Amino acid sequence: MTRQNWRQFDWLLFLAILLVSIFGVIMIHSAVKGDPELVDFPKRQAVYVAVGVALMFIVAAFNYQILRTFTIPFYVFVMALLALVGALGQTIFGAQSWLDFFGLFPIQPSELAKVVLAMALSGYLAPRLDRIGDIRVVLTGILITLPILLLVAIQPDLGTAIVLAVEAAFIFFVAGLYFRYILAAAFLAVLSAPLAWNMLAEHQRTRILIFIDPTADPDAYFNVKQALVGVGSGGLLGKGYGQGTQSQLHFLRVRHTDFIFSVVAEELGFVGAAILLFLLFFIIWRLWRIADRAxxxxxxLLVAGLTGVILFQTLVVVGMNMGLLPVTGLPLPFVSYGGNAMLSLMIFIGLAQSVAMRRT
Amino acid sequence: MTTRTPSSSSRLWVLRIITIIIFVLLLGQLARLQFFQGVGYQQEAVVNRTRVVRVKAPRGIIYDRDGRILARNTAAYNVVLIPAELPDDPDYAISQQKRRALYQDVYDIIYEKLRELQPTPAPTPPPPDPKITRLVIDASRPPQPSVLTVDEMDQLVLERELGSAFLPVVVALNLPREVALAVDEETYRLPGVYLQLQPRREYPSGLYTSHIIGYMGPIPEEEEKAYAEKGYAPDAWVGWSDLEYQYEDTLHGQPGVRVLEVDVKGNEQRVVDEPTQPVPGHNLILSLDLELQKIMFDALVAGVNPKRSNSAAAVAVDPRTGYVLGMVSLPSYDNNVFADGITEEEYRTIVDSPGYPLLDHAISGIYPPGSTFKLVTASAGLQEKVITRKTILNAPGIIYLPNRNFPDNPNLAQPFVCWIHKSGGEHGDINVVQALAVSCDIFFYKVGGGYPPADFDGLGVQTLADYARLFGFGELSGIDLPGENAGLVPDPKWKRIAKGERWVTGDTYNMAIGQGDVLATPLQVTMMTAAVANDGILYQPQVVAAVTDAENHLVQFNRPVARRELPIDSKHLETVRQGMWYAVNADFGTAPEVALPNVEVAGKTGTAEFFDPQLGRDLTGNLPTHAWFTAFAPYEDPEIAITVFVYNGGEGSLVAAPIAKEILSKYFELKARDEAAGAKTLLDQLEEIAP
Incomplete structure (x- = not known):
């Protein structure tokens, strides 16, 4: 068993995450100001951050190789939760993805799914890296991914399903998947696109259509447009904290989650938004470093998958706020309001730190 | 074990490079939006959060000379729903249930209250007089209150929610005040239901004055920019015709402006700038006398045979000032139909009616003036010494104008007849006064074009045309109403260009009696008569005599404007006036029936032939004729000059003159009544304080 070593703990990564998370709480405070229904959200987010940091340390303290042995029961447990959500979850914004046990804390199993998928797929591929060219290994890896991905997709939480697919792709890629398989996957993806389109829910199609042609549905385009105006009107230094007209006068909707980046760019300007982007970049960079040095x-593989998730969500959410990508409803890592996202991210980081600490 | 597989390490470097690319891309887009497109987005953010609220300024009121209201502002009440503020529930079914209950409430309140107010059904009105319906397009109806059904409300709200849920949906229109108040009392428990006050222009004198007052409408598309620059709100109404149009700038006032910061729901957050207060428009005080106007209107409607004439006009001015006392054009229309917005169909009905109801025939219609023009020929003849007061000319029923090239061949000579020739008569040896009184055509042929067989030299076309222009023919009178027509004074140059023909003496003959190509508006004829009556001053006719502000302080007083003093000796004009006196007061005159017992009237008839392809000629080959009569009174110190014109009316003496008599006799009755009462008109009072 490898020796745990706190000196190997990536304190710089931790510091960056702490900074971004606290920054997130501060921006959520500005975003929900004056809205009586959301008034305690910044406080709640602060609690999530605190709990998340504690959770991160706890996970980091465990040897991830020991955690690995619980992969199968954990996998089954998450699958069961996802199935349960389908049966009795609450509908939020057209997706049944919340499970509220005893009314205590609403759980979003799809967030846990990101963790368990990374563990399961990495756990399967890690001992078989020398046979990665074997089609059976690849197919088994896909078979591990698909059930969990499909359960998430039928909720329907398309955004998270795509995140899971990307996560698996990152793990396969780092595992050394042959380029012919990558090409084949890309080919299959293109072929199945029309099928996937038919499977999409109405609001999802609308989002994609708006992205392609903003004038198709002026009402639905409203949110994207307002986010763009928010970002664009920020200028170099922004309108000042709590002074963004787009956010404070509620032109921007779901501004504490999906469009939090727009609030940052409007109120703190290019400087604030660039600092935030730099911190997120730094976090991802440090995670790649951990993966590389594992x-x-x-x-x-575990760290690569989780880092891929963070990178992908950052790209999609920031891109969406600036009109580069269609609206998905994903949270911006560490910044957007949301307990489940924050806790599962902190578990990610705990696992990554655990990996970092257990090098010989 | 230290198994750093080289393959996974290189792949991680690929991912790092991808990471760098992604963040550079995001940063680039951020810079693009904030720096390169920043100004545009900043403006959009400002547009987003600010609303310019215009507080409409009350439009000026239009009064007649006695202060009677001709145009005023009232209000219509509408009930509107704001979809975004209606009851809502995550469950669509519950949401719909709540909303429909609310629609039902709104409907019930309005419907019940309307029924309560409903008067017992009025007895069916008598069938309209067909004569009046032809000449008067009376499409006016009091604005009918209306309310949508629950299903209609539901439908409209659902449709509006697809667009902007913050814009109001009108669900009830033109509610009486009582109903509006009943709704207002209940709005506290009806979220999203609002009362809307719709300013409305009202014309109490309706079809009597529609051609003077005009009407309003939304800003025409092609003038949107010009009005916006003047500070008009896009939904403002503007004058479309007549005084409402002509005096738009005076009547409109300045709307107040408040710039608000609003949230996404349009809720007012704060006022950005100091609001400016609306400045009410100025009022117009007309020289028009509404009572006289109604008299003229009624007399014209009564005196015109609608089976024959599709239009008619009457104009009365004060010859001492040029102020318009009354001006009527038939067919008339009720301008109130425009107040609530008129449908395309209704508009077409009015526009396409025979006689063009929207046209003011008194200023826009041009017709041969006929014998009324002899006032010009007589004045010119006397002043140019072609004749004197005592010159006697022989006037047989018919004369032959020798052919220019073959003066000795009687077969080629052109015959010119007098109107009396039709009945086999002739006027014999007469002077100018008699010629005016009997409206002898031969006399004026000779004065205008000369008579070569008798070696008598006439005025000639140039001199005659010059005098016609001096009297205001062929030029705009400058009346303060839009759409005036200048008419036409023909001359050789005009004929060469317009018809490609040479001017001949016969043309001068026709012109001398107001036929041929001379065209004039009833207003021009009236101004000519006024100039004869006032001893030679041609005034600019004016409808608006004074302008006051909202507190009724005098802003402007429009003094009489003389266009020119006619270069005609007073004694010659007196001679012409005598001719007009005899026309009315002598047994042999053309209009003896116009004579009034207490007031001496002087006038001139006109029966002007015209060519209309649809009317053609009658069985005996005669052209149809317009009936004219122009007069002034009293003979000494004239104070009213009047012209009556009836399209295709026939004989001026039989059709137009009686109408004029009716108008004049009623006018002097009114005058006697007012003098007995001794009250001063509003206009008199304003004139006294005017600088």
């Missing part, structure tokens, strides 16, 4: 494949 001395055994499971930890490497």
């Amino acid at each position: 001395d055994e494949p499971f930890g490497k």
Whole structure:
């Protein structure tokens, strides 16, 4: 068993995450100001951050190789939760993705799914890296991914399903998947696009259509447009904290979650938004470093998958706020309001730190 | 074990490079939006959060000379729903249930109250007089209150929610005040239901004055920019015709402006700038006398045979000032139909009616003036010494104008007849006064064009045309109403260009009696008569005599404006006036029936032939004729000059003159009544304080 070493703990990464999370709480405070229904959201988010940091340390303290042995029961447990959500979850914004146990804390199993998928797929591929060219290995890896992905997709939470697919792709990629398989996957993706289109829910199609042609549905385009105006009107230094007209006068909707980046860019300007982007970049960079320096494949693949998730969500959410990508409803890592996202991210980071600390 | 697989390490470097690319891309887009497109987005953010609220300024009121209201502002009440503020529920079914209950409430309140107010059904009105319906397009109806059904409300709200849910949906229109108040009392428990006050222009004198007052409408598309620059709100109404149009700038006032900061629901957050207060428009005080106007209107409607004439006009001015006392054009229309917005169909009905109801025939219609023009020929003849007061000319029923090239061939000579020739008569040896009184055509042929067989030299076309223009023919009178027509004074140059023909003496003959190509408006004829009556001053006719502000302080007083003093000796004009006196007061005159017992009237008839392809000629080959009569009174110190014109009316003496008599006799009755009462008109009072 490798020795745990707190000196190997990535304190710089931790500091960056703490900064971004606190920054998130501060921006959520500005975003929900004056809205009586959301008034305690900043406080709640602060609690999530605190709990998340504690959770991160706890996870980091565990040897991730020990956690690995719980992969199968954990996988089954998350699958069961996802199935349960389908049966009795609450509908939020057209997706049944919340499970509220005893009315205590609403759980979003799809967030946990990101963690368990990374563990399961990495756990399967890590000992088989030398046989990665074997089609059976690849197919088994896909078979591990698909059930969980489909359960999320039928909720329907398309955004998270795509995130899971991207996560798996990152793990496969780092595991050394042959380029012919990558090409084949890309080919299959293109072929199945029309099928996927038919499977999409109405609001999802609308979002994509708006992205392609903003004038198709002026009402639905409203949100994207307002986010763009928010970002664009920020200028170099912004309108000042709590002074963004787009957010404070509620032109921007879901501004504490989906469009939090627009609030940052409007109120703190290019400087604020660029600092935020730099911190997120720094976090991802440090995570790649951990993956690169991991001395055994499971930890490497695990961290690569989780980092891929963070990178992808950052790209999609920031891109969406600036009109580069269609609206998905994903949270901006560490910044957007949301307990489940924050806690599962902190579990990610805990796992990554655990990997970092257990190098020989 | 230290198994750093080289393959996974290189792949991680690929991912790092991808990471860098992604963040550079995001940063680039951020810079693009904030720096390169920043100004545009900043403006959009400002547009988003600010609303310019215009507080409409009350439009000026239009009064007649006695202060009677001709145009005023009232209000219509509408009930509107704001979809975004209606009851809502995440469950669509519950949401719909709540909303429909609310629609039902709104409907019930309005419907019940309307029924309560409903008067017992009025007895069916008598069938309209067909004579009046032809000449008067009376499409006016009091604005009918209306309310949508629950289903209609539901439908409209659902449709509006697809667009902007913050814009009001009108669900009830033109509610009486009582109903509006009943709704207002209940709005506290009806979220999203509002009362809307719709300013409305009202014309109490309706079809009597529609051609003077005009009407309003939304800003025409092609003038949107010009009005916006003047500070008009896009939904403002503007004058479309007549005084409402002509005096738009005076009547309109300045709307107040408040710039608000609003949230996404349009809720007022704060006032950005100091609001400016609306400045009410100025009032117009007309020289018009509404009582006289109604008399003229009624007399014209009564005196015109609608089976024959599709239009008619009457104009009365004060010859001492040029002020318009009354001006009527038939067919008339009720301008109130425009107040609530008129449908395309209704508009077409009015426009396409025979006689063009929207046209003011008194200023826009041009017709041969006929014998009324002899006042010009007589004045010119006397002043140019073609004749004197005592010159006697022989006037047989018919004369032959020798052919220019073959003066000795009687077969080629052109015959010119007098109107009396039709009945086989002739006027014999007469002077100018008699010629005016009997409206002898031969006499004026000779004065105008000369008579070569008798070596008598006439005025000639140039001199005659010059005098016609001096009297205001062929030029705009400058009346303060839009759409005036200048008419036409023909001369050789005009004929060469317009018809490609040479001017001949016969043309001068026709012109001398107001036929041929001379065209004039009834207003021009009236101004000529006024100039004869006032001893030679041609005034600019004016409808608006004074302008006051909202507190009724005098802003402007429009003094009489003389266009020119006619270069005609007073004694010659007196001679012409005598001719007009005899026309009315002598047994042999053309209009003896116009004579009034207490007031001496002087006038001139006109029966002007015209060509209309649809009317053609009658069985005996005669052209149809317009009936004219122009007069002034009293003979000494004239104070009213009047012209009556009836399209295709026939004989001026039989059709137009009786109408004029009716108008004049009623006018002097009114005058006697007012003098007995001794009250001063509003206009008199304003004139006294005017600088």
